[in-house]
Amino acid sequence: MLKAVKYIFIILSLILIAAHFLRAGIPSLAFLFTFLSVFLFIKHPISTLIIRIAILSGIAAYIGTAFKIISLRKQLGLPYQKAAFIMAGVIGFITISFILTFKKEKQQQP
DSSP, rough: HHHHHHHHHHHHHEEEEEHHHHHTOOOOHHHHHHHHHGGGGSSSSSHHHHHHHHHHHHHHHHHHHHHHHHHHHTTTTTOHHHHHHHHHHHHHHHHHHHHHTOOOOOOOOO
């Protein structure tokens, strides 16, 4: 059960990051981040490292975008609080997924 929740969080985070790049007009990165969910099912330390780096880079991309959106809305005199809360929620969700990549699954006892 815990393993499934972990995988769902990580896959949804990778899809969120892919959607971010698709919206930015970079479909190749969107495809790459969508494809990275395959690495979850490969039991190798390198695949885990690749997923961690990908999620961390996605967090950085969302933080940069959040600052750009907030500063643009401030300059235009538009309300920015709702956008800030939404971006904070997305960044928080992806950060939780990043933390979950460090959690080891317990071996089930027969």
